[in-house]
Amino acid sequence: MMRHLTRARHAGAMAIGAGVAPRRFAPYHLAMRLPSVALSIIIALAATRPAVAQSLQPKWSDVERETLEHFQALLRLDTRNPPGNERRAADYLKSVFDREGIPARILALDSNRTNVVARLKGTGRKRPLLIMGHTDVVTVDSTKWTHPPFAATRDGGYVYGRGAVDDKDNVAAGLMTMLLLKRLKVPLDRDVIFLAESGEEGNTRVGIGFVTSEQLPEIEAEYCLAEGGGTTRIGGEVKYATVQTLEKRGRGIDLIARGIAGHGSVPLASNAIVHLAGAVARIGAWRPEIRLNETTRAYFERLAAISPPDVAQHYRGVLSADSAVRRAADDWLYEHEPRHSSMLRTSASPNVITGGYRSNVIPSEARATLDVRMLPDEDADRFADAMKKVVNDPAVEVRVSSAFGRPTGVESRLDSEAFKAIEASVRRVYNVPTIPVMGTGATDMSFTRAKGMQCFGIGPAIDMEDGPRGFGAHSDQERILESELHRFVRLNWDIVTSLASPKEGAARPRAGQR
Ligand SMILES: [Zn+2]
Numbered sequence: 001m002m003r004h005l006t007r008a009r010h011a012g013a014m015a016i017g018a019g020v021a022p023r024r025f026a027p028y029h030l031a032m033r034l035p036s037v038a039l040s041i042i043i044a045l046a047a048t049r050p051a052v053a054q055s056l057q058p059k060w061s062d063v064e065r066e067t068l069e070h071f072q073a074l075l076r077l078d079t080r081n082p083p084g085n086e087r088r089a090a091d092y093l094k095s096v097f098d099r100e101g102i103p104a105r106i107l108a109l110d111s112n113r114t115n116v117v118a119r120l121k122g123t124g125r126k127r128p129l130l131i132m133g134h135t136d137v138v139t140v141d142s143t144k145w146t147h148p149p150f151a152a153t154r155d156g157g158y159v160y161g162r163g164a165v166d167d168k169d170n171v172a173a174g175l176m177t178m179l180l181l182k183r184l185k186v187p188l189d190r191d192v193i194f195l196a197e198s199g200e201e202g203n204t205r206v207g208i209g210f211v212t213s214e215q216l217p218e219i220e221a222e223y224c225l226a227e228g229g230g231t232t233r234i235g236g237e238v239k240y241a242t243v244q245t246l247e248k249r250g251r252g253i254d255l256i257a258r259g260i261a262g263h264g265s266v267p268l269a270s271n272a273i274v275h276l277a278g279a280v281a282r283i284g285a286w287r288p289e290i291r292l293n294e295t296t297r298a299y300f301e302r303l304a305a306i307s308p309p310d311v312a313q314h315y316r317g318v319l320s321a322d323s324a325v326r327r328a329a330d331d332w333l334y335e336h337e338p339r340h341s342s343m344l345r346t347s348a349s350p351n352v353i354t355g356g357y358r359s360n361v362i363p364s365e366a367r368a369t370l371d372v373r374m375l376p377d378e379d380a381d382r383f384a385d386a387m388k389k390v391v392n393d394p395a396v397e398v399r400v401s402s403a404f405g406r407p408t409g410v411e412s413r414l415d416s417e418a419f420k421a422i423e424a425s426v427r428r429v430y431n432v433p434t435i436p437v438m439g440t441g442a443t444d445m446s447f448t449r450a451k452g453m454q455c456f457g458i459g460p461a462i463d464m465e466d467g468p469r470g471f472g473a474h475s476d477q478e479r480i481l482e483s484e485l486h487r488f489v490r491l492n493w494d495i496v497t498s499l500a501s502p503k504e505g506a507a508r509p510r511a512g513q514r
Contacts, residue, residue, distance in 0.1 A: 051425065051498030058180050058493070064486045066179075068159070070096065071172040071485060072152035074135075075161035081136035083112075084206070086198035089135035090116040093175060093196050102182050107218060109210040113198040117211075117218045120181055122188030122500060127222035129418075129500050130193045130453065131178075131492070133171035134200030134207065134227070134444060137163035144476035158479040165480050166473035167227045169460050171196050172485070173492040174225075180493060181500075188500045195219050200444050204406070208444040212451055221453050223418040223499065225492070228443045228457020231430060233484075234464045240306055240433050241426045243419065244457030245295045245412040247439035247446060248373040251380060252401040253348065253387065255279050255368040257355075259395060264360035270395065273355050276366040279396045280350045283370065286390045287334065288383070290318065290326055290344045291375055294414060295436045299343070302435040318344060342440045346374045346383055373440055376411060406442050409449020412456055418499060422456055425494040429487060430461070458495070460488035 050057055077088040090106055097104035097118045104118035122128075140149040140162050147153035147160040154160075161168075178194050180186075195218075199207030211219060228244035257279065259270035292300075297319065304315035317329025334341040341347075348370045355366025374383065384400045391398055413419065414436055423434040437457075445455040461484040462472070471477045 050428070051421075051494045052186060052501045056184050056186050056497075056501075058184065060486070060490070063176060063180065063489065067172060067176050067486060067489050068154075068482065070175055071159065071168065072154075072161075074168045074172060075152035075159070075163055076150055078150045079136050080139045080162065081199065081201045081203060082139070084136050084198055084203065085112055086135045086207075087112050087114045089171070090114040090196060090198070093118075093135075093171075096175065097178070100179055100182055102178060105218065107211055107215045109214070110198075110206045113203070113206040115195065115197045115207060115211055117215075118178060118194045119218075120178060120188060120192045122190040122192065123502075124190070125502075126190035126500075128191035128193050128220065129496065130195060130219050130221035130224035130448070131174040131496065132195045132197060132208075132224055132226040132444065132448070133169075133174050134167045134198070135171060135196050136198055136201050136203075136207075137166065137168070138201050138474050141476060146477065149478075154482070157482055159482055159485070160477065160479045162478055164478045165460070165462060166478070167200070169480055169485060169488060170227050170458075173460075173489045176489045177492045177496050181496070186497060186501050189502050190222070190500050192496060192500050193219055193221060197444060204444065204447065208447040212447045216451060219448070220451070221448075223416070224445070224448050224453050224455040225495065226443060226445050226448075226455055226457055227459060228439055228445060229437065230459035231426075231432075231461035231484075231488075231491075232464055233461045236463070238430045238432050238461050240302075240435050241430060241458070242435050242437040243422055243426075244439050244443070244445070245414065245419070245436045246293070246376050246409070246449070247442055248342075248346075248375060249378075249408060249446070250405045250442060251372050251374055251403075253370045253372045253384065254397075254399045254401070255283070255350075255370065255391065256397040256399060257366045257393075257395055258397070259362070259364060261364035262362040264362055268362055271362055272364060272366040272395070273362075275393055275395045276353070276355060276368055279391045279393055280353065280368050282390050282392070283348055283350055283387065286348070286387075287330065287341070288345045288347070288386065290330060291346075292319070292344070293376070293411065293438070295411065295438045296343050298414060298436050299438065300340075302433060306433060315340075339440060342373065343438055346372065346378045347440075348372045348387070376408065376438075406446040407450035409446050410452060410454065412449070412454040416454055418454060418456060421498045422458065422495055425491055425498060429491045429494055458491065460484045460491075 079086050079089050093116045094104050102118050106114045106116055108114040149162040152161045174194050197207040229242045231241040232239050257272040257276035259272040260268055262268050300315040300318055304312040314329045314332045317325050320326050350368050351371050352369040356363045380400050384398050388398045426434045448455050471479050
């Protein structure tokens with residue numbers, strides 16, 4: 001769900017001009033002493049050294065043909081949710097695993113909305129690694145699509161179809177990684193588990209909710225990879241990759257105003273509509289305190305480092321110890337890059353308002369429903385108390401809904417082996433920096449993080465310009481560049497092999513070219 005929120009189209013990135021090159025980490029001190037040819041070889045080797053031995057590298061031209069075949073097959077399965085019918089995708093994936101001799105199981109709460117899990121055994125020296133992707137897609141208005149949404153049409157270097165970037169790209173890349181590990185007999189220090197789950201777009205009960213509560217041993221892992229991150233291309237050039245390491249938690253809060261009912265011809269000071277309107281206006285103008293965590297701090301620092309100075313100053317401004325500087329930067333972000341403003345705090349947006357039923361009756365009650373997205377460590381009661389002070393009206397109740405929509409998870413650490421491996425893989429595959437990001441929306445990782453797994457959201461490179469043109473996730477067209485789908489498979493392969501294959505012995509990395 002909500003990849004349109006999490007999968008990059010950062011407002012901030014829009015500000016990075018096409019002329020801004022990503023940072024490079026060339027060893028300048030060596031440049032003083034070595035001929036330029038030798039230097040370029042050193043840099044090339046450092047950037048391209050594969051995560052496993054050259055003898056274990058796939059033949060990528062064959063891999064690309066097969067990737068497209070599976071990807072198109074998955075796109076052609078109509079798994080729009082509702083109703084889902086994810087069984088179609090689960091059966092397809094299971095048949096591929098069966099053919100390949102990879103043990104796979106169907107996990108089902110609802111026989112039409114099944115999940116599939118597959119496992120490659122490792123030595124057990126390390127705890128497992130899980131690769132996840134969801135098989136359901138959001139609904140379509142077919143009349144708005146140039147290429148039919150479930151035809152997987154190839155045109156001009158793109159593949160079109162619902163799910164192309166949410167999330168059948170992750171599913172296909174995970175599938176290919178499993179097939180390659182098995183065929184190349186890559187030695188594994190840890191089990192590699194693949195999960196394709198149903199119901200991510202609003203029915204987690206049949207998908208990740210069911211799997212984590214009823215079938216946890218099937219997927220329990222130290223680390224997991226899923227959707228939620230992205231790789232940003234601007235002007236056809238990849239600039240940076242975002243990796244989602246935590247996400248906000250949605251929790252509803254209602255404002256309920258109560259007054260005395262009466263005849264509309266006699267205005268009353270206790271009018272519930274008037275009290276509610278005042279409360280909503282005050283909440284709308286309120287920006288709760290800025291609170292950064294490890295991820296958002298690193299996010300703004302790293303984004304500043306690759307952004308033009310006029311924008312970078314605002315990213316640095318929110319990190320300032322000076323509250324006036326912070327406030328000014330926050331004002332700018334709120335106006336120009338509201339998603340970044342939301343990343344700074346627990347946010348509250350009044351989205352539904354109800355009250356009254358005929359023009360000559362003063363109603364006794366009126367209600368506003370707020371979409372509150374809490375920082376992962378937010379204390380809901382403390383936040384509600386702060387909101388009450390802002391509402392500042394005893395006639396208006398601030399009522400927190402009883403539970404979070406999704407569970408609370410741990411923050412995936414930036415100093416973990418997994419994050420470092422992802423960074424190194426991004427460098428090898430794209431030669432760009434990695435920026436950790438906190439999702440303002442929610443993904444299935446909230447469930448796996450709640451079980452103690454450190455999860456990281458990754459995604460293929462997408463043109464920044466594609467979203468506003470209407471080709472993004474959940475749009476009336478959805479597409480992915482074939483070349484970037486293939487690069488994403490390499491990214492998955494590189495991350496998984498560097499995390500799961502032994503560092504010593506047969507698979508010791510050797511310098512080489514891909
Ligand atoms: Zn998704």
